[in-house]
Amino acid sequence: MARSWSELLGDDDARPEPEERRSGMFSRLRDSLSKSRRALTDELASAAFDPGDDLAWERLEEALIRADVGVRATAELVRRLEARGQIGDLNAALAQEVAAMLGDPPTLNVGARPTVVLVVGVNGTGKTTTIGKLAERLRQHGHEVVLAAADTFRAAAEEQLDIWAKRANARFVGAERGADPASVAYDAIETASRDGADVVIVDTAGRLHTQTNLMDELAKVRRVIANKLDGAPHETLLVVDATTGQNGVQQARLFGEAVGVTGVALTKLDGSAKGGIAIAISYELNLPVKLIGVGEQLDDLRPFDADDFARALLAPVSQ
Ligand SMILES: Nc1nc2c(ncn2[C@@H]2O[C@H](COP(=O)(O)OP(=O)(O)OP(=O)(O)O)[C@@H](O)[C@H]2O)c(=O)[nH]1
Numbered sequence: 001m002a003r004s005w006s007e008l009l010g011d012d013d014a015r016p017e018p019e020e021r022r023s024g025m026f027s028r029l030r031d032s033l034s035k036s037r038r039a040l041t042d043e044l045a046s047a048a049f050d051p052g053d054d055l056a057w058e059r060l061e062e063a064l065i066r067a068d069v070g071v072r073a074t075a076e077l078v079r080r081l082e083a084r085g086q087i088g089d090l091n092a093a094l095a096q097e098v099a100a101m102l103g104d105p106p107t108l109n110v111g112a113r114p115t116v117v118l119v120v121g122v123n124g125t126g127k128t129t130t131i132g133k134l135a136e137r138l139r140q141h142g143h144e145v146v147l148a149a150a151d152t153f154r155a156a157a158e159e160q161l162d163i164w165a166k167r168a169n170a171r172f173v174g175a176e177r178g179a180d181p182a183s184v185a186y187d188a189i190e191t192a193s194r195d196g197a198d199v200v201i202v203d204t205a206g207r208l209h210t211q212t213n214l215m216d217e218l219a220k221v222r223r224v225i226a227n228k229l230d231g232a233p234h235e236t237l238l239v240v241d242a243t244t245g246q247n248g249v250q251q252a253r254l255f256g257e258a259v260g261v262t263g264v265a266l267t268k269l270d271g272s273a274k275g276g277i278a279i280a281i282s283y284e285l286n287l288p289v290k291l292i293g294v295g296e297q298l299d300d301l302r303p304f305d306a307d308d309f310a311r312a313l314l315a316p317v318s319q
């Protein structure tokens, strides 16, 4: 049974009216994308867009590439805009095409018991923080959560996850330092199955996508999870730091080859001018962005909404 991430996490904006709530969330998203938006729209806003002007198309392409949309996604966006003939308001037209390219709202299959979410990524991208926020939000919405500290590389990593587990009232499964990360994942699924928990989230040590032996270790974690429970992991989330720009595409490609990534959590969008990477990853690799991190607070993790993202990224600067 697939459920949307926004249904799973809800939104904790207290305003009662859905419209008002949406606009509150939207303005926060717009604020956090302000650097990315400036990088993109400063270029575009300078003159009215004339589809007959080749230079205007060139400027548009350059602006998109500079904003980390990526060469292929940029070419596709331009192709779609050209196919429109009349463009009118360029920002609005671009926002529509970006939203269409980013696709449907992301879902998580929660029919299984437990649902297993494996979280992977390069060092320091925000894996543990994202897991902590996720656990707390899932708990708030009535899901029993088990956190697995399969980052056995650093003692501090386990402590950090344990703190989040206590805060979120989630079960915590750890191991001795240096233990096999795959065995921690195994134990956590066993614990969750025994206790009837709904979701297991497996934290892993950060690693470079180019470190073959560490990528092999991750593939083993995945294999052990898959052998332990049919259909698991139900989600393999790659956490990408939005400030890294195009390297994120390469990370997604190589992690995808090693462990079959099913979705991306794009963090630190709040401090990044490279939010366009969301479009590059999802178009070039056909890999949906499912969650975005827009700060260090609990409610700064949110389900990705293509329409809101596109509008926030391309809203006129004066708004
Ligand atoms: N501004 C901002 N900071 C974030 C976001 N997500 C995470 N961080 C910060 O990024 C830093 C690293 O976060 P961690 O969760 O420890 O990253 P990690 O991927 O688990 O790191 P390793 O386990 O060492 O690979 C922390 O200071 C977080 O508070 C975000 O969306 N926005």
Ligand SMILES: [Mg+2]
Pocket (backbone or CB within 6 Å): 127, 128, 129, 151, 157, 203, 204, 205, 206
């Ligand atoms: Mg960590």
